[in-house]
Amino acid sequence: MIVELTVNGEPRVATVPGSVSLLTVLRDELALPGSKNACEQGECGSCSVLFDGELVCACLVMAADCDGSDVVTVEGIGTDEHLHPVQQAMLDAGAVQCGFCTPGFVVAAARLIETNPTPDAGDIREALAGNVCRCTGYGAILRALESLAKGAS
């Protein structure tokens, strides 16, 4: 099946095999491997994307249902030259260990900062509740976003 959608601001056409997820199409058909494939059941958040503006797990979106949708992946959050403030804050705080969960955290955190530029510690924890870091590197991630929020307030 052919699906036309917008990914990171660009119109894309994807060939969708059967009932596969948006995550599979992003990675295997559209050459966007930033969104990571781990749990495939919406528990880990490593495939977090913005789908028509809302934060969702791409593994739980049926790609065949994406015709006409607008998707933003981690590749659309910042560029090599201009990191998103969330990416810069995480870099400054050393908020990356193995890095596998990082794209999901970046997308979720960018969405948080977009909707609430000055979140408190509770807001940050709640917004990231769907993202799991197997290295348990939460401390540095939370510190990165708390300092970003403090800078904005």
Added chain:
Amino acid sequence: MEIVRPTTLDDALAARDALPGADLLAGGTDLMVEVNFHHREPEHVIALRRVSEIAGWEGRRIGAGVTWTRMEKGPLRALAQLSRTVGSPQIRNAGTIGGNIGTASPAGDGLPYLAALDAEIEVASAGRGVRRLRWDEFLVGVKQTALRPDEIIIAAILPEVMPVAEEFAKVGVRNAMVISTVSACVMRMPDSTWRIALGSVAPTVIRARRAEELLGTTAAPRGSLLAEVADAVAAEVRPITDHRATEAYRRHASGVLVRRLVGRCAA
């Protein structure tokens, strides 16, 4: 696989009529897990998220397509509380009340609320039109409902008489991304009667009728009555032992949860 993407209820019902075995797709938070794990390989899918008639929430009528994120921000206290406990922000942005009803898991977090209210489930088909079933007519077993193969869940219909106090709580192993070990919803009604519903302690969500009777119309139950209510709840739930908890733990937790929630609802 073939997918139909209707934008009106009529078109959705026509598709359902033409493809009675089709899988219904709303938020995808249940269906896609089965697909990803190869437990289900849909031949036909009817995608419902563009159907405007089921997307809205007006007063007592909560459209099947209303997401947890919307209910979390809505005016109904216990519904907002329970919505806040579902999955994670990602899951709450996608998952819907209609999906929760249709999946009919014993642990469905929205179901104790509907049971406590004696809410009705509105369904429709192209051939027979609309019908409403009370929650306990609709939810008939573990992941079993009275939905016919040509029907689609349209809305949850709340009653005209709403509680003066309502509280929800659940027990799980962590705060986010957790399936309920026990969940409970307690309500105090304008006529001073009580409603108690529990999830994850029987094949379907259940009402604790014996405990409701014990409370009678006592506005502020205390001491020995509260203890009796907790014991009655623990006795009348029908939990199993599984990987999440033992039967004994679930009985105990049921009593504790209800005792606390009755305290919070007391006048």
